[in-house]
Amino acid sequence: MTQDASSPRTDALAQDFVAFAVDAGVLRFGEFKTKAGRLSPYFFNAGLFDDGAKLGRLAQFYAQRLLASGLEFDMLFGPAYKGITLAAAVSIELARLGKNVPYAYNRKEAKDHGEGGTLVGAPVQGRVLIIDDVISAGTSVRESIAMIQAAGATPCGVTIALDRQEKASEHGVDAPHSAVQFVQRELGLSVVAIATLTDLLAYLQGQSDxxxxxxxxxxQAYRERYGVQT
Structure with a gap:
């Protein structure tokens, strides 16, 4: 699920997720420097889903969004490091909801003893869905695609928590597309996001606090400066 950055459309699941992220302290407002060097008025840090209750609730949002999307996949792949926890948690929730799929993840460094290699978990095969928190530059996705294809499987999509819907930064220059759009258009993968910047704006617009x-x-000013159209 991706939406036009100028559209007010949202849905209940996205609004519930944004509220949950704010309450959990994962989504914060202020002034934060991004990896691209921009000063952002909000910051989303999925590493702060750091206890069982929060991680379990996050997994529910991923699973509900994935099942509603209709995207067909045979297993989950979590790129190191955040994707490892996400793949495990979401596979548990999917099984609870009746869709039991295996998962795998990669090591940052190959292991030269025991089972060896860089891949851990179930055999990587069939239609593989990559799971991560956000797509910042697409680097992790490209690396995941290479590992999945090397194993003889087919990457079929990416699922993330938040689509920032902002221009990618390439060599210090704003690109006309976002990192998510790059993955969709250039890498040919579907992207399923629990929520987007559009949903975040709708949430703020409805606040009395x-x-x-x-x-x-x-x-809003940040979106007007760095936002993309889809």
């Missing part, structure tokens, strides 16, 4: 609603102008 001034501590949250006061962040709306800065987030």
């Amino acid at each position: 001034p501590r949250l609603s006061s962040s709306l102008p800065a987030v």
Whole structure:
């Protein structure tokens, strides 16, 4: 699920997820420097889904969005490091909902003893769905695609928690497309996001709490400067 950055469309699942991320302290507002060197008025840190209750709830959002998307996949692949926990947690939730799929992940460095290699978990085969928190530059996705194809399997899509819907930064220059659009158009993979920047804006627009609603102008200005159209 990706949406036009200028559209107000949202849905209940996305709104519930944004509220959950704010309550959990994972989505914060202020001034943060991004990897691209931009000053962003919000910051999403999935590493702060750091206890059993929060991780379990996050897995529910992923699983519900995936099942609603209709995307066909045979297994999950979690790129190191955040993707490892996500793949395990979401596979548990999918099984609870009646779709039991295997999962695998990679090591950053190959193991030269025991089972060896860089891949851990179930055999990588069939239609493989890559799971991560966000797509910042597409590097992790490209690396995952290479590992999946080397194993003889087919990458079929990527699922993420938040699509920032902003221009990718390539060699310090703003690209006309986002990292998600690059994955969709250039790598040919479907991208399923639990929520997008559009959903975040809709959430802020509906807030009566001034501590949250006061962040709306800065987030809107950021989108106007760096946002992409789909």
